[in-house]
Amino acid sequence: MKTVAITGATGSIGDSSLAIIRKHPDQFKVHALSGHQNSEKLIRLAAEFKPKNVVISDKAAYQTVKKALSNSTTQVHAGAGALDAMVADKEVDLVVAAIVGNAGMDSVLAAVKAGKTLLLANKESIVAAGPLVMQLAQQTGAKIVPLDSEHNAIYQCLGSDYLIGTRPEHVRNITLTASGGPFWNTPEMDFVDITPAQAVAHPKWDMGAKISVDSATLMNKGLEIIEAHWLFNMPNQDIQVVVHPQSIIHSMVNYEDGSVLAQMGCPDMQIPISHGLGLGQRLSNDADFLDLVSQGELNFYQADMRKFQCLQLARDAMVAGGTAPAVLNAANEVSVAAFLAGQIRFDQIGHYNAKILDIIDVVSVESLAHLKALDAEVRQQTTALIQSNR
Template sequence: MTRNVAIFGATGSIGSSALDVVARHPQRLRASVLAAGRNVEALVALCVRHRPDHAVIADEAGHAALRAGLRASGLDTKAHAGVAALDALAADPDACDTVVAAIVGAAGLDSTLAAIRSGKRVLLANKESLVLAGTLMMQAAREAGATVVPIDSEHNAIHQCLPPDGGCRGVRRIVLTASGGPFRGRTRESLADVTPAQAVAHPKWSMGPKISVDSATLMNKGLELIEAHHLFAMPSSRLDVLVHPQSLVHSLVEFIDGSTLAQLGLPDMRTALAVGLGSPERIASGVAGLDLLQHGRLDFEAPDLRAFPCLQLARDALEAGGTAPAVLNAANEVAVSAFLQGRMRFLAIPALVEHTLAALPAVPAESLDVLRATDARARELAGLAIETGAVR
């Protein structure tokens, strides 16, 4: 039976990789819904190539242009706009049975939740959704019988190393690997004048600017610690991080009998996407096999928490619990945006996150309303700290 796949964030790097895998399996997979944020022209071009039933532009101002572009291209694809349309299609059983959730940032939470509550297979590439509301999301998945497959290479690696039922019986600890980003090995002092262009130049992965900056600060790995806690029900004390510059070992699972299983592969998101799209079978992803003789060596080192304090801030937020991860995520999004706009220094990113966490102590995360209010307040406080110069 053909899987009807909705790809939210279709014009981004993960969306492009997902469409590449889908196109390789026309008898098995079909892109039935494509969604983008503002880039109408790119979305129409993807629709011409993949001919989905539905196209969604999140920015409602682009609705007329999307409709006109689809019509001019001779497509029967229905044009939609706005987050409500995105949520409705995520929940619609006729529109899709599988959702690739790749909208960057907290903006992806509602559509991801809509898909989960409808019992869909959700390929989760939006880490902020889990960081913001992981407890509620995983509870909703259990109640609805939804299947959540992580698409981050690290969590997908863990997913592959665990038993088929996803249980963590006999697991002693989980070790996430980090490339170290573009500034691995540099001292804190040498990072004072880092530019946005330098920060987004990741040595291994091709990613969007926000995720690339998170990789450069190691916040990406901190968010992944919080994700792993929710995905695998693992406490912070049994979650570790190792820097692995070759990016060939994507994560490791250590068991109580002394065994350690690791998933290895070339740094290409199509592998993880193929695991999620093809499961329970293995399907071709377009990624070559790993030639260990060619690559030669595998190195590991401890992360430098003085140079990259975001990783420790994330662990602290995880251990504080409640709304602390939501504050962490919101403050980081504000900080990264300001840095990319040239309004703030690179080293001010962790400073702003720490400032906001201190200004907004954690309370129980009892509902989505509480989390959304916390998210909004954290963004307000972070923005105010930038405007007043409280954090430079």
């Protein structure tokens, strides 16, 4: 029986994780859950799974959750400090890091510092704080298991003996597949008319609004390139990207002898999450089984780096190193939020991200406090830049 803490439990990764845990009550006990504002859903989950602790970050929602669970055995907490304590709790075996964006960075580092087994779905923490996370994991012995479908695919192909953060032996390069989002085949001239509703309507994956927009701009794939650099200790030139609209092959490992190992499956996050929760043991889930005959063709295309500027910006930031990925990540969160709010056009997301990368000087990553200060600065400058051009 493994005890599990899930941050971002009310989101899509939380949904998939809890769906698997429901199927295997003899193997997992939910020890702690966290959410942000969705108090109603968090209350329902707490009533179902009866965790020891619940953490909610929104102060108004905290009062609602605390009152609703006042007669239960679940303790309700609020704030970033409570979230860090939740993942570092000595009673917790596995931490599912499912908070979206930079908001999840503190708790990821807290889990790594505590030497936990971290099932990582928050890519931004590795993108922004890769040097800190990987160095700390080496010091504490924390085990990182990637849950993103692409990185989990590579992790599966590398075999059970592979240690995250080391350059895999006999590997020439790796290939990340990208669905291409809803607009990979849309003429660039039409990007000016793309609406938020169109951008969040991903053709294959059920994701939140921010990640769906990142998929539409291919920024999501760019962030995954940076994440792959840290997780698998691979340089820029050894990380390839191909557009694969069917999302059946999730990524590939290309070996020195010409062999290519690929992980395949229907596009359902329960597959990589069940692999992560199982820690090498294959767990049943509710995902559909792949039928290649019914599927028919599998297509692959070169990613258009010019049309999808964000993908190129991510590569540029990775090569620049230091704080460049953190700058890009923070700027992108503001730009995407502005697009979703109707303040900028879809084609301007990459434009503002590029402007901020040019404005902010790149330096070495010093500490989490340094990254937090930088994050605040980048957000302020990106917001000011957007407002000045409206």
